[in-house]
Amino acid sequence: MGQPMDPLIQSKRNHLDSLIARSRQLGDASARDDIVARVYQTTRSICEDVVHYQDKERLFRTEKLDRVLTSPIWGYPIMLAMLGVIFWLTIAGANAPSEMLAQLFGWLEGYLTLTFQALHAPDWLHGLLVLGLYRGISWVVSVMLPPMAIFFPIFGLLENFGYLPRVAFNMDRLFKGSGGHGKQSLTMAMGFGCNAAAILSTRIIESPRERMLAILTNNFVPCNGRWPTLILLSSLFMAAGIADGMQTFVTAAVVMGMVLFGIVVTLTVSWGLSKTALRGVPTHYTLELPPYRKPKFWNTILRATLDKSLYVLKRAVIVAAPAGVITWILANTPAGDVSALEQVVAFLDPFARALGLDGFILMAFILGLPANEIVLPILLMGYLSTGAMTEVEDMAALKQIFLDHGWTWLTALNMMLFSLLHYPCGTTLINIYKETKSPKWTFLSFAIPTGIAIGVTFIVTQTVRALGLL
Amino acid sequence: MNSQGNKRPWDRQQPGKSPSLSGYRVALAGNPNTGKSTLFNALTGMRQHTGNWPGKTVLHAEGRYLHNGETYTVIDLPGTYSLFSNSADEEVARDHIVFDQPDVTVVVLDATALERNLNLALQVLEMSDHVVLCVNLMDEAKRKGIQINSGKLSDKLGVPVIKTAAREGEGLEELKQVIARMAQGKITTRPYRLRYDEKLETKIAELEPEVRRVFGNRLPSRWIALRLLDGDAGLAKALRNRLGKEEVDQSGTTDGSPYPVEA
Amino acid sequence: MHTEIPLSEAAVGQSVRITRLDLTGTMRRRLLDLGFVPGAEVYVLQKSPLGDPVAFRVSHTTIALRKEESSRIFGEVKGGNKL
Numbered sequence: 001m002g003q004p005m006d007p008l009i010q011s012k013r014n015h016l017d018s019l020i021a022r023s024r025q026l027g028d029a030s031a032r033d034d035i036v037a038r039v040y041q042t043t044r045s046i047c048e049d050v051v052h053y054q055d056k057e058r059l060f061r062t063e064k065l066d067r068v069l070t071s072p073i074w075g076y077p078i079m080l081a082m083l084g085v086i087f088w089l090t091i092a093g094a095n096a097p098s099e100m101l102a103q104l105f106g107w108l109e110g111y112l113t114l115t116f117q118a119l120h121a122p123d124w125l126h127g128l129l130v131l132g133l134y135r136g137i138s139w140v141v142s143v144m145l146p147p148m149a150i151f152f153p154i155f156g157l158l159e160n161f162g163y164l165p166r167v168a169f170n171m172d173r174l175f176k177g178s179g180g181h182g183k184q185s186l187t188m189a190m191g192f193g194c195n196a197a198a199i200l201s202t203r204i205i206e207s208p209r210e211r212m213l214a215i216l217t218n219n220f221v222p223c224n225g226r227w228p229t230l231i232l233l234s235s236l237f238m239a240a241g242i243a244d245g246m247q248t249f250v251t252a253a254v255v256m257g258m259v260l261f262g263i264v265v266t267l268t269v270s271w272g273l274s275k276t277a278l279r280g281v282p283t284h285y286t287l288e289l290p291p292y293r294k295p296k297f298w299n300t301i302l303r304a305t306l307d308k309s310l311y312v313l314k315r316a317v318i319v320a321a322p323a324g325v326i327t328w329i330l331a332n333t334p335a336g337d338v339s340a341l342e343q344v345v346a347f348l349d350p351f352a353r354a355l356g357l358d359g360f361i362l363m364a365f366i367l368g369l370p371a372n373e374i375v376l377p378i379l380l381m382g383y384l385s386t387g388a389m390t391e392v393e394d395m396a397a398l399k400q401i402f403l404d405h406g407w408t409w410l411t412a413l414n415m416m417l418f419s420l421l422h423y424p425c426g427t428t429l430i431n432i433y434k435e436t437k438s439p440k441w442t443f444l445s446f447a448i449p450t451g452i453a454i455g456v457t458f459i460v461t462q463t464v465r466a467l468g469l470l
Numbered sequence: 471m472n473s474q475g476n477k478r479p480w481d482r483q484q485p486g487k488s489p490s491l492s493g494y495r496v497a498l499a500g501n502p503n504t505g506k507s508t509l510f511n512a513l514t515g516m517r518q519h520t521g522n523w524p525g526k527t528v529l530h531a532e533g534r535y536l537h538n539g540e541t542y543t544v545i546d547l548p549g550t551y552s553l554f555s556n557s558a559d560e561e562v563a564r565d566h567i568v569f570d571q572p573d574v575t576v577v578v579l580d581a582t583a584l585e586r587n588l589n590l591a592l593q594v595l596e597m598s599d600h601v602v603l604c605v606n607l608m609d610e611a612k613r614k615g616i617q618i619n620s621g622k623l624s625d626k627l628g629v630p631v632i633k634t635a636a637r638e639g640e641g642l643e644e645l646k647q648v649i650a651r652m653a654q655g656k657i658t659t660r661p662y663r664l665r666y667d668e669k670l671e672t673k674i675a676e677l678e679p680e681v682r683r684v685f686g687n688r689l690p691s692r693w694i695a696l697r698l699l700d701g702d703a704g705l706a707k708a709l710r711n712r713l714g715k716e717e718v719d720q721s722g723t724t725d726g727s728p729y730p731v732e733a
Numbered sequence: 734m735h736t737e738i739p740l741s742e743a744a745v746g747q748s749v750r751i752t753r754l755d756l757t758g759t760m761r762r763r764l765l766d767l768g769f770v771p772g773a774e775v776y777v778l779q780k781s782p783l784g785d786p787v788a789f790r791v792s793h794t795t796i797a798l799r800k801e802e803s804s805r806i807f808g809e810v811k812g813g814n815k816l
Contacts, residue, residue, distance in 0.1 A: 009713060012684050012713055013710070013713055015680070015683060015684045016684050016709060016710060016713055017710075019677065019680045019681065019684060019698070020698060020706045020709075022676075022677065022680070023677055023695070023698035023699050023701075024701065026673045026676070026677070026699055027673070027698070027699040027700060027701050031670060031699050031700050031701070032700050032701075034666060034667055034670055035666065035670075035696070035700060038664055038665075038666055038667075039589055039592055039593070039664065040589070042588075042592060042662075042664060043585050043586075043588040043589055043592065044585060046588060046623070046626055046627075047584055047585045047588065049619075049622060049626070050584070050618060050619050050620075050622050050623045050626070051584055051585075051616060051617070051618055051619075052616070052617040052618075052619070053615060053616055053617075054615030054616070054617065055615045058613075058614050058615045059582075059614050059615075059616070061614075203548075203558065203559065204559075206556070206557040206558070288502065288503065290503040291582065291610070293610065296637060
């Protein structure tokens with residue numbers, strides 16, 4: 001721009017400009033149709049010569065499946081049933097391996113401690129590395145890995161089968177009503193795995209307005225890092241007092257309720273924004289429904305398990321490890337009579353109480369900004385103020401920790417709601433900034449969910465208290 | 471007024487050239503849902519996310535493979551229905567083929583919907599001489615009783631046609647060999663170029679020398695003339711940017727997201 | 734029966750031969766790219782559970798369109814048979 005322009009380039013630029021001007025004069029609207037018509041004539045005549053169909057009926061076999069999966073009567077029930085079954089399998093299957101992993105880590109910890117003692121390592125080093133770092137990582141891995149290792153392969157099978165575009169097809173009407181784009185539901189499906197990746201996937205939406213809607217609301221589908229919180233809390237608190245056989249079922253139903261609530265919020269926020277800051281009519285929409293393909297079963301399962309497991313482990317080490325160390329240091333740094341951690345908690349407590357949470361929970365969410373995976377571990381660590389996260393060997397002990405800190409089903413419900421609705425994680429925010437290049441929209445993508453999370457938990461808490469339900 | 475002596479970053483690779491230090495560059499273009507990502511993974515051994523829904527390739531991924539001692543860098547372009555710059559994705563794919571000029575552009579076609587897929591293939595054939603057509607999903611096609619005469623297709627379009635089933639790993643070796651021979655300039659192609667009606671051809675004939683005057687032989691002049699006549703504003707902008715940048719910025723890279731959102 | 738109707742009014746199971754597109758700009762181009770070109774045959778496959786969008790078979794692929802678009806694509810009904 002400020003550079004002196006090479007005269008050769010300048011002259012070429014002038015040539016180019018006059019060339020473009022000339023082409024505008026010559027070109028007319030019908031050129032396009034001629035070109036496309038020509039292309040199609042050609043491809044059609046080529047295909048007539050080159051492609052041979054043995055049996056036309058066989059071509060459209062998978063269309064029959066669509067008649068059921070997207071039918072007016074069965075479309076929605078099947079969709080909900082699939083979601084429910086996925087959660088049920090995840091919850092039912094994850095329990096045993098979770099406990100086994102926890103036991104394994106606890107057993108290994110004994111040996112680690114013995115090693116530290118044998119080496120005469122100072123107490124603070126043992127506290128930092130074993131009680132802080134090692135337990136932090138153990139926690140994340142044992143609570144999160146099993147559900148993910150079940151959820152993602154099943155989801156992967158459905159995805160490779162080709163079911164996701166049908167979900168978009170079924171739900172499009174709702175998105176149209178809220179001013180959004182039909183492909184928004186595809187980006188939401190991506191969000192179930194990872195919101196940060198889903199932000200990139202919004203590129204499939206061509207219209208900037210609708211793409212922004214998809215970006216701003218993607219957070220309302222729970223990601224990888226939030227599933228464990230939702231699943232754990234609903235199995236600990238929501239299914240309490242229900243007969244054994246039904247517990248998994250109720251837990252799955254609660255988790256599904258959360259997901260559906262997230263979708264309702266997505267549609268409502270999209271609607272609100274498209275009436276205000278992102279006003280406009282839905283732009284054009286086309287969605288291809290590819291033929292169903294039989295997924296390569298073991299390949300899909302193996303790949304989803306390996307990829308996701310590695311991903312979770314990486315996050316655990318990269319994000320949870322330093323956070324575990326920081327929390328440990330905070331909890332062991334005296335500030336006045338109590339630790340620095342407790343100071344912070346006491347400061348946050350009054351506000352958190354109004355939302356049906358407590359200071360520890362709010363602090364965990366704040367410290368969990370880099371990654372949602374670490375919210376639960378940080379919370380537990382705070383509660384145990386002994387300076388480190390408890391070794392969790394079974395779920396009853398885990399529940400007792402919460403109960404000791406005055407938890408009720410309302411606390412659990414609010415924490416789930418806050419987790420579902422609050423600001424996106426740091427990585428997602430960075431991606432939003434990279435994609436939008438706008439500080440304003442990045443800020444809004446933080447502020448809108450946070451405002452909603454605060455508003456919803458506040459209303460729920462005050463209503464429950466006013467009605468004397470608790 | 472031909473600046474052939476001046477080397478530009480996007481200078482057309484002369485056939486028969488030995489690979490540059492970084493090896494040969496191969497771009498994968500194709501409609502969404504043609505198994506392009508699966509093919510990419512199968513070629514490079516990478517694990518890009520695959521799934522049966524349109525638009526899941528969001529970043530154009532890059533990977534490498536070795537073949538007979540040479541390195542091939544594979545670029546997985548976003549899946550698009552055409553290259554007429556209807557969207558950011560299409561512009562990214564188009565710019566790569568036209569301006570970055572990979573040594574080989576592989577157009578991945580869905581064997582079960584060849585007609586629609588050939589659409590894109592014809593467009594790519596107008597943009598480059600170094601094209602291989604890869605008819606993928608042959609396993610699906612067989613199941614549906616679709617037979618494709620690849621020899622005839624190759625004769626008609628003037629470029630090599632390879633049938634593959636990337637999921638099963640079928641046809642990959644053959645594909646790699648054809649890519650290698652094309653990259654090394656051992657295959658002469660005569661890509662099918664569409665003839666339009668008299669009126670349009672006259673206009674193309676008028677514009678084409680002008681295009682050549684500005685860009686020499688570096689860019690496909692007939693295609694540019696055609697696109698400009700079609701009122702492709704996105705391309706006009708890209709051309710102008712290229713012309714301004716070529717001396718200033720040799721690397722030709724842009725920073726940040728190619729898809730800024732404005733709302 | 735050779736009257737022109739918008740695609741949105743064709744019933745499920747009907748085949749329509751496209752005569753013209755009353756659209757401009759990007760949407761027109763996108764539809765042309767997908768095979769909604771004059772002369773092409775479109776088969777109405779299926780309505781989504783809430784009635785809109787509708788899935789069409791065109792050029793051996795399945796494409797769903799909202800009413801806003803399909804009401805601006807015109808064609809002649811060819812028949813109700815499956816192919």
